[in-house]
Amino acid sequence: MINKKLLSFDRKALRYVGLNVLFQWLGMLCNVVLVMTVSRLIGGVFAGSLTGNALWQGMLLCLLTVPVRYGLTLCASDMSDRASKDVKRTLRSSIYAKLTRLGAGYSETVATSEAVMLASEGVEQIDTYFAKYLPQLFYSLLAPVTLADFCRSQSGLATALHEGGSNLSGGQRQRLAMARALLHDSPIYVFDEPTSNLDSLNEGIILKAVRDECREKTVLLVSHRRSTMAVADLSFSVESGRLS
Structure with missing residues (x-):
């Protein structure tokens, strides 16, 4: 679910969401490179065409790809944490400011239990929306665009399975x-x-x-x-x- 009001609520958190998706996408590309490299090495072994130079190049590429992929995963996790902290801080500040404006008689407008719920459970739910749901949603839309050509590059529904x-x-x-x-x-x-x-x-x-x-x-x-x-x-x- 895309809520325009929520998206416009905290622009800074959205930047963290965008960076989270970017790091996940780059990590996916690293996985593609790793799998393709390993596949070529294995194919070269069975075809008898693998040279020593190609072997060393492939191994070096794999050794470089793994730590880069790990680093990108850490960066994506960090962006998720930053979005979470920023949303919580902004929401709780807004709730506190609202209650302050209402004054001591705020309970006549908003029940105390509702105010407590908004400051605790409600904030946690919005936190999940920005820190987990939105990054996963946008990444899930981006990944198929990068990969959605898999079957077309094979033989569509007639693709032979190994x-x-x-x-x-x-x-x-x-x-x-x-x-x-x-x-x-x-x-x-x-x-x-x-x-x-x-x-x-x-x-x-x-x-x-x-x-x-x-x-x-x-x-x-x-x-x-x-x-x-x-x-x-x-x-x-x-x-x-x-x-x-």
């Missing part, structure tokens, strides 16, 4: 496997960690599809993620060998 789906990413394999399972139209489904390689946005989309398509079916869902289990009608947890 053994075990080795020419797909972990998230692509999970989504494809779940799509095949749902199209099979079985009365019972068992999904074991079905979203372990997906981000929160894609996880929500997949779980909504499962719920919509399996309304009249039995679904057993196994996951370590609480967000995944939130869609279940009935959930159980196993701890130290005990079911609760």
Whole structure:
């Protein structure tokens, strides 16, 4: 959800959101370079065309890419923290200023419990919106634009899959496997960690599809993620060998 009023509330926090998305995008490019380099090295080994010079260049590129990717991840996390702190500071200052203007009789206009909620829970919710939701949303829109040509660069829906789906990413394999399972139209489904390689946005989309398509079916869902289990009608947890 994009709320224009919220977006215009704290321009400084939006700059941190933009930098967060930029660092995530650059990190994704580092991953692309790393995967392509490793793939070429492996391909050269099997083709018998790998030279010593190409091997050293590939290894050097991999060694450079990993720390850069790590640094970009730290920068993105730092931008998230800065956006969080800035939003909290701005919101709480605004709430305090508003209560000060209302004076001692503010409780006649705003209940004390509501004021406390706004200063605590309400601020935390807006914090999540700026620090997590917006960066993830914009990154999820940007990443497909950078990558959305994958199938076209292959053979579209006629793309031949390698053994075990080795020419797909972990998230692509999970989504494809779940799509095949749902199209099979079985009365019972068992999904074991079905979203372990997906981000929160894609996880929500997949779980909504499962719920919509399996309304009249039995679904057993196994996951370590609480967000995944939130869609279940009935959930159980196993701890130290005990079911609760």
